[in-house]
Amino acid sequence: MSLAYLSYRPSRWLVGVSALLALPAAIADERVQVVTSFSILADMVENVGGEHVEVTSLVAADGDAHVYSPSPGDARSLANADLVVFNGLLFEGWMERLISASDYSGALVTATDGIELLSFAAHDEHGHDDHEDHADHDHGNEDPHAWQDMQQAEVYIANIRDGLITADADNADAYRANAEQYLQEMATADAEIRALIDEIPASTSVITGHDSFGYFSSAYGVNFLSPVGLSTEADPSGASMAALVDVIAQENVQALFHENMTNQSIITQLAEETGLPIAGTLYADALTAEGEASTYLGMMRHNARVLHEALAKPGHEKPGHDDHQRDHDDHDHSEHNH
């Protein structure tokens, strides 16, 4: 196949990197330049935009968007963008400051526009009763982590599709078709996740690095506790750590999980204090650079599978159980020790 053929008729199936590199520069430059605040949005835009977009994520894989500091290069990326996509709900407050500082005036998508908001207080209905010590004064009461519920994430996809159509109306049909295809893949993954989490007893609680799984809990189940609030900007206080240890003694907490983008030492410390096992890593606010969790769908499937492996079939010993120092536990966990 010749370059000349490609140059006037780029085929839809030519989506591989090598195919794109083979395109003449004039064609590559016509791709819509999209800047996203973080990696999960970048993957969504790549799925809806397909070969018509070139996506730059300001916060890279495994990065923590809560505490990111934009660089001068990020301002230049915005200056060259045709479309900017960010989460909103003060997930990445620096992004709104960067947009106004850079005089960006192009198409803008707030991915959470139109979602069903889950308030911080609503978490209490799911067993999070330790939050009064670490109410998050710099942030609203609205949980920004809505991508953790795939049905809320459908709103993200509709917003991204509409933003791409605004920025590049010529390819509107492609964006609509890609979005429809991706929504079907999301529905399949959503059903798989529901089936896995349904096998975990409803009373089960786990602990993660920060309150990133409220939407997951609301949509699928499992109670999530954490030593800090909705953002990672503040370290946990001694009082909030002590309060959490008390909650662990009272609730059916089965395991701790690291998050891929937050400081793991807090969870490690809690494991040492409580004797509970660290049952794996959950992908909270960022994808990984490679592997299963390098896509949004893969990340959601990974989290459900890791939770299922650790928490389904209560009363059975979990692999690796003996590796943890449960003898040091000074709380009554006899119900877990069969």
Ligand SMILES: [Zn+2]
């Ligand atoms: Zn977060």
